Amino acid sequence: MISSGHPRYDADRVSRVGGHAVVVGASMAGLLAGRVLADAFRTVTIIDRDPLPDEAVARPSVPQADHVHVMLEPGRVILEDLFPGYGEELLSSGGLGIDNATDLEYYQRGEFLAEGPNRLPMYCASRPLFERIVRRRLAERDDVTLRAECQFTAYDFDGSASRIEGVRIANSDGCNETLAADVVVDATGRTSRTPAWLERHHYAPPVEEEVTVDLAYSTLVLERPSADRHGVMIVPSPPDTRGGTAIPVEDDRWIVTLFGLHGDHPPTDAAGIERFARRLPTPEIHRLLETHEWVSDDVRQYPFPSSRRRRYEDLHRFPDGLLVIGDAIASFNPIYGQGMSVAALEAIQLHHALADGGLADLASRFFDRVGDVVDTVWRMAVGADFEFADTTGPKPLGTDLLNRYLARVIETAQTDAHVSDRFARVLRLEEPPPTLFAPSVLWRVLAPTEVGRRVR
Numbered sequence: 001m002i003s004s005g006h007p008r009y010d011a012d013r014v015s016r017v018g019g020h021a022v023v024v025g026a027s028m029a030g031l032l033a034g035r036v037l038a039d040a041f042r043t044v045t046i047i048d049r050d051p052l053p054d055e056a057v058a059r060p061s062v063p064q065a066d067h068v069h070v071m072l073e074p075g076r077v078i079l080e081d082l083f084p085g086y087g088e089e090l091l092s093s094g095g096l097g098i099d100n101a102t103d104l105e106y107y108q109r110g111e112f113l114a115e116g117p118n119r120l121p122m123y124c125a126s127r128p129l130f131e132r133i134v135r136r137r138l139a140e141r142d143d144v145t146l147r148a149e150c151q152f153t154a155y156d157f158d159g160s161a162s163r164i165e166g167v168r169i170a171n172s173d174g175c176n177e178t179l180a181a182d183v184v185v186d187a188t189g190r191t192s193r194t195p196a197w198l199e200r201h202h203y204a205p206p207v208e209e210e211v212t213v214d215l216a217y218s219t220l221v222l223e224r225p226s227a228d229r230h231g232v233m234i235v236p237s238p239p240d241t242r243g244g245t246a247i248p249v250e251d252d253r254w255i256v257t258l259f260g261l262h263g264d265h266p267p268t269d270a271a272g273i274e275r276f277a278r279r280l281p282t283p284e285i286h287r288l289l290e291t292h293e294w295v296s297d298d299v300r301q302y303p304f305p306s307s308r309r310r311r312y313e314d315l316h317r318f319p320d321g322l323l324v325i326g327d328a329i330a331s332f333n334p335i336y337g338q339g340m341s342v343a344a345l346e347a348i349q350l351h352h353a354l355a356d357g358g359l360a361d362l363a364s365r366f367f368d369r370v371g372d373v374v375d376t377v378w379r380m381a382v383g384a385d386f387e388f389a390d391t392t393g394p395k396p397l398g399t400d401l402l403n404r405y406l407a408r409v410i411e412t413a414q415t416d417a418h419v420s421d422r423f424a425r426v427l428r429l430e431e432p433p434p435t436l437f438a439p440s441v442l443w444r445v446l447a448p449t450e451v452g453r454r455v456r
């Protein structure tokens, strides 16, 4: 993975390093952090301000959960490693196991990619279902406590603010409480208050990079015949700024998300959705909307102004006992479907950081590891965003050159099954981008004629 370059989870590598760990935020990043902390601490408490019901429902503080959530390969593999039987449970709860190579049609640069020769397994489900199974598995453990409707209000720290010693919380009954902890993990997402806390306590906050895409999602749910397991992904290429996706999920539904970049936002009324879909570069999603019953009464919208990355790995001073994970470190343009998988990869980095050195200098070792993971994914995501002239923000070095090569990779992948397979593996975060420069890909992509494309 980006996946293949990283050592897998290995419970035997970790020994007990502390008594109590607290995770703030019980969304995907927080739950996965809580799972790996449970190997190293006697008890783990995961708090969230939302109710945490047993059902698969979207929570108020995770409004993106109404929208398509694609689970890429690192997420699939790591969830199974951390929760053996996760896949079976997802399928028995109605989720689907599809073949990314044949069931998911992927359109970019004017054409669909060729069907790849190898099976590429992928789970499809609504975001609440993905999360509910993780939450349920953690709730079954004696060493993990999930505390719902519990608002994190402040870090508790020593006199010099050199060490975080716990968190202060406000319960739903209005009572305030302090939870002491050896380690606190901030998994509160994109609006994390850790940078402000650092600044207030005379630490340098992490440098923040922001790449604006002015994106909006509009999402609705369609009825799906049970036997029809196909999905569609239409990725915009300039000058087109709009795309969409239809993903099969539980209860014989498709979740359909339309999106537009740089202000070309999809509307939220039925007639507007129909018009927007009709002007997508290929008619598959419009056809689905015309021929299948709409289940949802309304269309949910989610604006996403910018991708944002906080460079914790560059900080020279950081309080002991505090870590940050998930969207609180980096939140990526969601059209590439990377967030949950990056959260999973980060949780595995936490696992290995704990295994390699326990609590000693944990934050800096963890952030170093996470920086490498985020770097690769960030370059892929914002690199693609910079294909659009209106994208603004710090552009990673070499982006334009790489984009020119990737354009040729994609065009080759439209007719060449081998290149299509290799490209899909990079998109799925299964293989790192340099694999697209392997000789078997390079010569097919750079071959001036059809000859290179025909060779298998």
Ligand SMILES: Cc1cc2nc3c(=O)[nH]c(=O)nc-3n(C[C@H](O)[C@H](O)[C@H](O)COP(=O)(O)OP(=O)(O)OC[C@H]3O[C@@H](n4cnc5c(N)ncnc54)[C@H](O)[C@@H]3O)c2cc1C
Binding pocket: 024, 025, 026, 027, 028, 029, 030, 047, 048, 049, 050, 061, 062, 064, 067, 068, 069, 070, 071, 072, 150, 151, 152, 153, 187, 188, 189, 190, 217, 302, 304, 325, 326, 327, 328, 334, 335, 336, 337, 338, 339, 340, 341, 343
């Ligand atoms: C529109 C959209 C579509 C997406 N699509 C995909 C996709 O296809 N595939 C994919 O892998 N990822 C996708 N993502 C990204 C994905 O949703 C996140 O990366 C993922 O949820 C991990 O985020 P997180 O756990 O770090 O933070 P969040 O999901 O934002 O959760 C933060 C949690 O912290 C809690 N919290 C915050 N403040 C407090 C407080 N003060 N006290 C207590 N609790 C608090 C919140 O209640 C919440 O539960 C998408 C994102 C968006 C916006």
